Amino acid sequence: MKIKPITFIKTTVSVSLLAFVFTRINFSQAWTQFQHLSLPFIILALVYYTGCQVLSCWRWQVVLNSSGHTVPMSSLLTSYFAGMFLNIFLPGALGGDVYRVYRVTQVTKDSEVAIVSVFLERFTGLAALSALALIGLPPAFRLIGRWDIILLFLTCVGALVAAVLLISSPKLLMLVEPWLEKFHLGKVAARFAKIQILLRKFAQDRIALALSMGLSMLLQLAIVYYHYIVAQQLKIPISYLQLLVFIPIIVVVTLLPISLGGLGLKEGLWIYLFNRIGLTTEQALLLSLTITALSWLLSLPGALILLLDSTGFQLVRQGKMEDTAG
Secondary structure (H helix, E strand, O other): OOOOHHHHHHHHHHHHHHHHHHEEEOOOHHHHHOOOOHHHHHHHHHHHHHHHHHHHHHHHHHHHHHHHOOHHHHHHHHHHHHHHHHHHHHOOHHHHHHHHHHHHHHHHOOHHHHHHHHHHHHHHHHHHHHHHHHEEEEEHHHHHHHHHHHHHHHHHHHHHHHHHHHHEEEEEEEEHHHHHHHHHHHHHHHHHEEEEEEEHHHHHOOOHHHHHHHHHHHHHHHHHHHHHHHHHHHHOOHHHHHHHHHHHHHHHHHHOOOOOOOOOOOHHHHHHHHHOOOOOOHHHHHHHHHHHHHHHHHHHHHOOOOOHHHHHHHHHHHHOOOHHOO
């Protein structure tokens, strides 16, 4: 099978970054800290993160209900686990989202609603995470004390705000559309125009909007706390407030399409942030890899779900979902 140039470049970036990282750590020290993990804690962490997934699906269900569609929680949850499993193997972080769109489209028979629901489910999470990080920034600045981290954080929040304005503002989209056409992204502009109509419809449902944002705030607090309890179990001395600033940076930067689902880029970024507050490379890599390994372990039920839905899996692999949704 012929490998696409962009996939080759992403693979090269990820492998190069990982090679750079792994040649600069003390494996003995990392292994010593890793042994602090116990089986009861791993089970607790998996149960806790499953609860976070349930919150995500509840938020997703709220968005779908506001559009007049009812999708069972069981269907949303199984598609979430399958999406997690797909994200391990597919080049990029959107393979799981494509599958989730496919599954919801099967129920609603409306691909545009499915696309917007997945987008809003992710978008409200990023918006809530940025809001929480801004709230925690003043006390966190005293703890971090590094202008480069604060500047990086504010840049990431600014990127989110710019994306929000582009997606939600018809006037701004009209101004940017000629540039999108110039870079052969006219289909993106057309899709955004369709999304804006459905976004405005969703925003008019104030109860759904408030509940969605409330669930997003709760979920993001829970995810940051998840990182915190894992770090504490590994005996890594990092505070909740520091993680409240670091995690938005990690999330936004790893969305850049320059590596395979952020692999390598995420680990390098954790190391940079940890080193700037006096923590070691080994501690940064250990936290990053432990979080990744736990998410992979939790996604294993998704393999069974995909085996039972081979058609959806083939659609995602062949990249035909865009045509279906268009």
